[in-house]
């Protein structure tokens with residue numbers, strides 16, 4: 001049963017204009033049937049915008065008008081105000097297949113639903129559009145026009161606005177495939193203006209949505225934290241009895257080590273994807289995306305994380321003994337102080353390749369045999385690279401409109417490929433360094449005290465990525 005108080009809107013408009021797409025994006029539901037073949041929706045479908053299992057706004061995706069000119073003529077002759085014209089229309093035409101869709105779309109209006117009239121603002125206005133606008137004006141339901149701009153061409157938008165202004169209380173431009181969270185909130189805000197009685201419920205819905213978004217950010221922070229905790233201390237080892245097996249086991253371990261780290265990253269990405277309600281999207285990123293690069297590729301390590309100087313300053317806050325090394329770092333010897341490996345002290349590219357910085361160790365076991373182990377990753381840069389990749393991924397999915405049909409998408413701002421971490425202030429990067437060190441040294445107490453401010457920093461960054 002539908003809660004009567006739930007504001008309900010019928011989505012009306014020509015076939016293939018993007019009605020189902022608008023509902024999909026507004027309700028963050030990517031399971032709605034969207035198709036380039038006109039006439040995909042032939043029966044009303046009720047789709048709720050749900051927060052915490054409660055429907056806060058309901059949309060009725062309709063097939064649109066089938067016979068607008070005759071329907072208009074009928075309403076012009078019968079909208080006397082004395083009888084319920086919609087009820088009478090449905091009674092007269094219910095069994096006439098020529099008015100099948102018209103009857104279907106008028107049904108929710110009988111229950112007091114408002115109308116969202118969706119039109120593709122890139123095509124010319126047709127006579128049938130004007131007929132449909134006029135039908136809705138005669139019926140007198142609360143109504144808003146939604147101009148869904150299906151391509152870059154905005155030339156006709158002004159024309160549409162003028163036409164709609166004559167018979168609609170509110171007009172919004174809403175790109176179903178590009179709209180982000182803020183655009184959705186703005187559309188709901190605008191709906192408040194078309195019927196004052198719905199204002200309290202719509203305001204409650206907006207508040208619930210804002211709260212829900214904040215909950216999703218908090219959950220994302222937890223997901224990132226879990227991934228960092230696992231990755232920073234991750235190591236692998238294997239016991240063997242014959243010395244002759246050592247080389248083979250070393251190679252296997254090294255391969256498994258990076259494979260497992262990548263799967264920790266993948267797992268956190270999938271959790272974010274599910275959190276944001278993308279069920280159809282299998283993320284296959286285009287070649288130009290840094291996210292399509294391997295976690296340990298040289299390109300990834302050069303594009304993301306901190307610069308050498310930033311790393312040095314961040315690590316300087318970690319405690320005694322580092323200060324002397326810092327001078328060396330700025331003198332050009334770089335990161336010998338942070339990573340004891342020869343590779344790190346060497347040329348830039350070698351330093352930035354994380355794969356080389358997880359040391360392999362072979363230990364003879366007193367009772368016989370050997371223990372080969374790899375990890376944890378010694379590189380101070382590694383957690384920043386992980387974080388930066390997670391941030392880029394978050395930006396990708398948290399702003400993605402659910403109506404989008406392609407599974408490929410490039411990030412808008414990847415041309416300069418600068419990550420979030422390098423844009424933080426010194427003290428913010430130092431906070432990270434402390435958190436990463438506490439994880440590495442398994443210092444639970446200091447980790448717990450750092451967790452609050454670190455979570456805040458992550459959350460602030462997530463908010464900025466959504467803008």
Ligand SMILES: Nc1nc2c(ncn2[C@@H]2O[C@H](COP(=O)(O)OP(=O)(O)OP(=O)(O)O)[C@@H](O)[C@H]2O)c(=O)[nH]1
Nearest residue numbers: 015016017018019020021034035036038039040041
């Ligand atoms: N590029 C782009 N394509 C869009 C946009 N909105 C809808 N489309 C595409 O237009 C086609 C029709 O979209 P639908 O949402 O199914 O349209 P509809 O009005 O529900 O269509 P029917 O149910 O057949 O009446 C699909 O191929 C959509 O992907 C948009 O804003 N931009």
Ligand SMILES: [Mg+2]
Nearest residue numbers: 019020040041
């Ligand atoms: Mg449809």
